[in-house]
Amino acid sequence: MADSHDGAATSGAAETAVERRENAAPSPGVAVARTDRVPNPGFPPERLRVTDMDPAKEKQAERTVSGLFLLSVVGSVLAVVAYIAFPIDEADPSSIRLNNLFLGLGITLGLLGIGIGAVHWSKALMHGHELVEQRHPTRGSDETRAKALEIFSESNKESGFTRRSLVRNTLIGAIVATPIPAVVLFRDLAPAEDPIGLLRHTMWEAGTRLTRDPSGTPILASEVTIGSAFHVIPDGLAQLESHKLEEKAKAAVLLMRLPVDRLNETEERRSWSYDGIVAYSKICTHVGCPVALYEQQTHHLLCPCHQSEFDVANHAAVIFGPAARPLPQLPISVDDEGYLIATSDFTEPVGPSFWEREL
Ligand code: FES
Numbered sequence: 472m473a474d475s476h477d478g479a480a481t482s483g484a485a486e487t488a489v490e491r492r493e494n495a496a497p498s499p500g501v502a503v504a505r506t507d508r509v510p511n512p513g514f515p516p517e518r519l520r521v522t523d524m525d526p527a528k529e530k531q532a533e534r535t536v537s538g539l540f541l542l543s544v545v546g547s548v549l550a551v552v553a554y555i556a557f558p559i560d561e562a563d564p565s566s567i568r569l570n571n572l573f574l575g576l577g578i579t580l581g582l583l584g585i586g587i588g589a590v591h592w593s594k595a596l597m598h599g600h601e602l603v604e605q606r607h608p609t610r611g612s613d614e615t616r617a618k619a620l621e622i623f624s625e626s627n628k629e630s631g632f633t634r635r636s637l638v639r640n641t642l643i644g645a646i647v648a649t650p651i652p653a654v655v656l657f658r659d660l661a662p663a664e665d666p667i668g669l670l671r672h673t674m675w676e677a678g679t680r681l682t683r684d685p686s687g688t689p690i691l692a693s694e695v696t697i698g699s700a701f702h703v704i705p706d707g708l709a710q711l712e713s714h715k716l717e718e719k720a721k722a723a724v725l726l727m728r729l730p731v732d733r734l735n736e737t738e739e740r741r742s743w744s745y746d747g748i749v750a751y752s753k754i755c756t757h758v759g760c761p762v763a764l765y766e767q768q769t770h771h772l773l774c775p776c777h778q779s780e781f782d783v784a785n786h787a788a789v790i791f792g793p794a795a796r797p798l799p800q801l802p803i804s805v806d807d808e809g810y811l812i813a814t815s816d817f818t819e820p821v822g823p824s825f826w827e828r829e830l
Contacts, residue, residue, distance in 0.1 A: 474671070517600045532595040533638055539588030540641035543649065548578025549789075550652040553577050561713055567686040580654055585645045592638065598629040614826050671820050673705075673722040675801060680706035681726060681750065681811040684719075689810045690726070694746050700765040701726040703750065713725070721821055723753040724801055725760065726811070727783055729770055735785050743802040745811065750801040753786045755779060757794040759822045795824065 522529040553573030560566040611619075626632075632639055662669055680689045684702040687709030695701065695784070703724040711718060731747040743749070755762045760776035770783040771790070779792030787798035799821050802814040820828055 512614070514601045519811060520595065520599055521669065522595045523599070527537075529596065533593070533635060534708050536588050536592045536596065537598045537637050537641045539591065540645040541584075542640070543581050543584025543588065543645035544590060544641075546577050546582075546584055547645075547651050548577075550574055550577025550581060551655050554655060566601070574652070579647075581649050581652070585642075585649060588642070588645070589762070592630075596631065596635075596638075601685075636775040660778075667825075670721075670822070670825065672804050673816055673821065674708055675705050675722055675813045677811045677813065677815050678806070680806070681724065681803065681813065682706045682709070684723065685709060691809050692745055692748060692805045692811050693809060695726060695728045695811070697728050697730060697747070698767040702753070721756065724750045724755045725765065725772065726750045727765060727767075727770070729784060733784050737786070740786065740800065740802075742804075743800055745804055748803065748811065749783060750803050750811075750813075751781075751783065751798040752817060754798075754799065754822040755794060756789075756796040756798060756821075757792070762798065770788065 489519050504788065522532045530717060552572075553576070554570065557566065557569040557573055588737055594791050606762060630635075632747060667671065681701075681703045682689050683707065684704045687706065689706065690701060690703070703726045704719060705722050705815075708715065708718055725813075728748045733748065734744060734747060736744065753761050753763065755774040755776065757774065757777055760774050761781075762772050762774040762781065764773040765771075765783075766773065772781040772783055772787065773779075774792065774794065777793050779794035780790050781787040781794070781798050782790050789795070789797060799817045799819050803811055804814050806812045
């Protein structure tokens with residue numbers, strides 16, 4: 472009852488409130504549409520620049536712009552020269568600093584020359600009046616296309632792109648020269664030798680001793696106890712003076728010993744292990760992370776990057792994860808002194824797949 476009484480009572484009050492609200496000042500949060508009482512002032516009159524009034528200044532600005540574009544060319548050439556003149560020497564860390572410093576300075580000059588030149592061109596030489604560009608449909612009717620052509624021609628006339636051949640040609644030269652350092656740098660990333668051959672072969676060969684990573688000390692077969700795992704590199708890798716990391720990235724191996732009766736070996740690979748000791752590439756066949764986690768109870772190897780799991784007891788077959796191939800096995804034996812040696816290189820490329828792998 473109280474509700475219906477209240478409703479009747481508020482009905483008349485509500486009309487009064489509406490009227491009051493129309494006349495009252497807007498409360499916060501209520502949008503009020505007003506007509507714009509401030510007229511559009513339009514654009515201020517165009518102010519002529521010195522280059523608009525003095526042909527000599529205009530010529531000078533043109534030379535400045537061309538000079539900046541030429542500076543860009545010089546910077547790009549300098550970057551290439553610096554890259555060749557200050558090569559990176561792995562044994563000398565200061566060579567990296569010099570190489571990066573001069574390479575960076577050259578590329579900076581190349582980019583800044585174009586950037587500052589273009590800004591100066593637009594500010595000093597192109598027409599300075601302001602325009603209102605009305606929105607219009609973007610589809611290309613004949614009329615629109617004709618208009619676009621007209622605008623393009625007009626812009627060309629105003630900027631002097633075809634008329635100022637010196638500016639235009641130096642700009643084209645700068646744009647052509649700027650990517651050259653990138654081409655040289657990326658080309659130099661490719662190996663000088665046949666990359667497929669490099670991927671197929673590692674430092675392992677018949678008779679190479681298996682040594683501990685990173686000390687390079689050889690491993691006796693008797694030191695490899697059941698359940699243990701060794702991080703292994705080929706003998707001689709630790710002493711390499713150049714390309715050590717590249718070689719290690721292909722030749723790194725994990726060595727494990729399992730009870731002989733736990734190994735399921737194919738007839739063909741029975742001679743690849745030594746008394747339960749097996750060696751597998753440490754480079755994941757997914758995208759090449761080091762497979763460094765060994766679970767000695769299950770004899771599983773886990774790659775921490777994307778959780779691929781390999782079963783060492785079954786020729787490192789993939790039992791989980793995105794890897795598509797088992798880890799390549801390194802055939803091993805022992806020499807006269809009881810040290811573990813490889814009996815050949817890997818019989819297939821290690822690491823991730825590549826197009827030519829099966830060729
Ligand atoms: S790199 Fe090993 S699972 Fe992806």
